[in-house]
Amino acid sequence: MKSLYGLLLTTLYLTLLRSDIVIAQIPKSLDSLEVYVQTHAPTDTNYVNALLRMGNLTTKTRANYDRADSLLRVAEKLAIKLNFGRGIYQANTFLGANYYLSSRPQQTLEYLQKALAIAGANKLPPRLLANAMTNLGTAYRNVNQPEKALEISLRSLRMQEQYNILPRNEDTYIGVGLALKNTRRSREAISYFQQALVLNRNLNAPYGMAIVEQNIGRCYDDLNQYDKALAYYRIALKHAKESESELLQADILVNTGLVLRELKRFEEAKHSIEQALVLNKKQESKGAMATDYFNLGQVYEDLKDYKLAELNMKKALALANELEDATKIAIYTQGLANLYGGMKDFQQAYVFQLERNQRMDSTTTVRTSAEVQRMVAKYETEKKEAQIKLLQQQAKLNQQESERVRFRTNVLIAGSVLLLLLGASVSAWLLNRSKFQRLEEAQRLRKQIAHDLHDEVGSTLSSISMLSGHTDRLLSQNRPETAQKMVQKIYTDARQILESIDEIIWTINPGNDSLQRIAMRLQEYAQPLMESKDIRFLFVTDPTLEAAPISMEVRRSLYLIGKEAINNLIKYSEATEATVRFERKDSKLQVVIEDNGRGFDMAQPSERTGQTSMKQRAEAMGGSLEVQSSPGMGTRLQLLTELT
Template identity: 70%
Template sequence: MFSFLTNPLKHSCSLLSVILSLILAGISPVLAQVPKSLDSLETYVRTHTPTDTNYVIALNELGNQLTRKKADYDRADSVLHLAESIARRLNFGRGMYRANTNMGSNYYLSNRPQQTLESLRKAHTIAEAYKLDTRTIARALTNLGTAYRNAHQFEKSIEVYLRSLRMQEQYNLQPRNEDTYNGIGLALKDMHRTQEAISYFKQALTLNQALKNAYGIAICEQNIGKCYDDLEQPAKALSYYKSARSHAREAESELLQSDILVNTGLALRKAKRFDEARQAIEQALVISRKQENQSAMATDYFNLGQVYEEQKDYKLAERYMKQALSLANALDDKPKIAIYTQGLANLYGGMKDFQQAYVYQLERNQEIDSTTTVRTNAEVQRLITKYETEKKEAQIKLLRQEAQLRQQETQRTRLLLIGSVLLLLLVGVASAWLLNRSKLRRLEEAHRLRQQIAHDLHDEVGSTLSSISMLSGHTDTLLSQNKPESAQKMVQKIYTDARQILESVDEIIWTINPGNDSLHRIALRLQEYAQPLMEAKGIRFHFTVDPALANFLVSMEKRRNLYLIGKEGITNLIKYSQASEASVRFEQKDQQVRVLIEDNGQGFVQAQYSLRTGQTSMQQRAKAMGGSLEVRSAPKQGTRLVVTTFIN
């Protein structure tokens, strides 16, 4: 039914097959008595008395045209609510169905997903309650599937779409509803199952071609083009966009032409054909201005700014991006505000105006949840990293001071013990021997701890610091040779290495902290590591811990090995699984703890398990703590990793 663009920088009103769905929504009776043009409809509803079904039909058609031709969403909403009210009074089921379907279209295009879902759910209920024809009920299901997709409930969306398809097949409805195939394709595309999506889009294209429906053909071709764009095949994408635009012109849909032009511009920008990209987006902007569609204008301005940024024309880039942000603020469009402030932060970073970059970065961070903060331009992040590094250095300094104090306290304790031994020598040599033995064990433990910290700092930090030192010297050389782009890459590498050092030091501090001795603390640490990574990848994540584990303590070495195995397993899942759902469970049985990491991803052939996943290292760590590691996987059947070890 409706199109939903997954790229927030593209138009939010691509319409997809809105128009065709509404035309076929089913108002066959006495339609000839109702005018069809917008002006005639305005006159009709103004001059006729709202007493019959024709008036409801006219109101529905007027609301539909106000939505798709004028983008006057507020007035369309009022007209359609009036149509529903009169239809209910007349007990005109088809009119009520049509009003709610058109309201769903209106809410969809004005970016109100919850209201879209409510209206289309109601439309489906009305269609069944009034026993409307089977084709209308199947179409209502298709529309409802689109509403679920718009609300990001992709699995539910596909389930409802397939119900519609089964109904069409059961009753042999001909021709099949091409919007159903389009909807399944869009849901699959949103789930990153791009090749499957193309298959459904092509089935929808075949149906539209049979109907000679230029608008529907344009929609399908644009969707296929976007899939090839996602697959990094720009030549194929541009070919489909070109054909789609031709059919959109044939259908006389300016809004659809504008949408296709924006997608064309983005593909051309990817292909570094900046002049052509700019021309395509400027043509889209002309249409957006003509339609007075401020949301679309904001999108066009921002995309133009990004093209100019690629060409290093920073003045024009700044101008257009600020225009985009101004419009987004006027519309209070929070997702776009977040995107545009991030874009300006990146732009000022490229301009070496780090003060402005930092200002916009702070604005961006206020617009999004702290767990999903996106990494900005390398130079801007360098400012933040510098602060974080100084904070970690202060923590390390404090740790060293505490170690020195403990050493001094140990020395004082030694003197006191020696004095005590001398004083108590007469009491008994046995007591003195026991005290010395206890003291020696504590000193040995302290010595082993210091050795472990020194070893970890050398392995985790030493080599990386050396790398940073070498890269810093190379960066100075590149700058002196007037090679800023190469220097920028060196700075990015320095930033990555510095972040790695911070993470390593943080893990060392966490490992030696006696407050983290419980299994429950290990579980919380892994959850803190995994949650933002899963969210960034769009993976539904479930994390459960047996409450009984809060009562069990483990040694520092076992705690470190268990955490690192879990971290490695989660990292592999994020990098290679391509999963949509994953879980981590901590379970306790008898005197053993089991950690299970599972996903529904692409799996692998275990005999060909790659060394890059660190399986050998994980096996060694499991063996070192007296436990075991089991990995089960098969192609297309996900992966299951189980770590088992004794608690004591």
């Protein structure tokens, strides 16, 4: 359900991209701008700004993407001719927004990447650079790269804090919230959306308020808190009407209808989606109309009005075919197959299910619902019923066939007995093998403990013994100051031994066999060190990893790599901000440690950073370690390993 409207309007706030342009005596309405452009010569930056405003308003209020594209390209050419860097940046930004709303994600990404590069090359103000990063985060989400979106949106927030940019860009908080929502962290996302809502209220921006309120509603929708979602959708619709954005109103109405459907309030749901359809017809938005028709068909299906359900779903499929939208075609075809199954028209259900399967990519696994599978089976049964009856009439077995059946039965019985005996033998072997493996694991653990004690404790105890003897000689020679230094060294070494023994005991304790434990221990180690250097520290753990088990060997390597990386950060980075994140990436654990410090030249690796030993530990536990850094740009360490 949510995939249908989530693609249409994940972040319409992109059309609210801040211009950061001081425009003198340029009209604000589209009609006035048309007059201005026709009556002024294209010779100065004001003319460029007028074209930019026209293009943005044409996208935002009329959804006329071709017209907007033409205006913005003229503006870009004139800005290049006038060497107007801010105008070039803004033209590419609005082109990206235009492509976003016309559902061309790759072009959106390309133009917003270009806009950020232009802003940097022209040394535009920090506020504008931060806004460019926020916009690029939207583009990354649009091409399904939520991690990159989250990363660059947080960079934008850090820049705004670093330069004390006030007021903060509300769209940045929306960007972080949407990236969190797209990674199924809707509860965390709500807090960022709430901050964006406060900023939009301070700006008295009904359009922005509507966008944020709708996204909060969608988060509660994801959390199955439908009453809260509905309340936010109602407020969002009120603000969308104040902003006179019919496109946004239509999307909110669809979301409202879908949540009403979840609440079994089907008549209200139908009315809400019908209102959205009227607005989308007015905008001539065929993709949105297709979504509305299909959602309306599903509501009629809930109301048992199968004829109207069929009519609306077929309209949706016709529009999807006209747009050549493969994703929607697959969804609508599957919906019709399910509908015909509910109508007991198993032949049509079979036809549409077959069509849907044939349209799917050959590399995609065909997932058919249990209900449709039953439909197909029943249709096949009905089609072959006459043949089965004929076969039953002819299925008179003679005596010879009966004897063969008895013979096969006896063979099967004998084979079953042999299989039982074989199974018992295999079970006994597996039991003994399991015991042997446990003995091997215990022996390996003993060797590991002995090795750790020898390497980390034995050598230090030998050092303490030598220093103690040397201290006695210094005291006998009446050299107390030098002896005091030796005592201090003994104290330091003794404390190091205690820490090493504590780490060994913690590593072998079965109670610590979870990622939550290792994350907590690493945070406890890092927090005081960061505070001692006045480093703003953020430690984030994916909630889905809390109960994930982890072996002793991996736990130890993971902790030592994290400890080494944090020590390097404290000693060499000169950072003011640092982040540690434990995240799930498909079936793998990803640990990211990054800072905004001075960085270093990757072409001239230093042994003091311990990169070699960290990479060896990562490889030993079946993972990989990647370090990214450059002078003045901070350092990022990424560890990937399989979850057990």
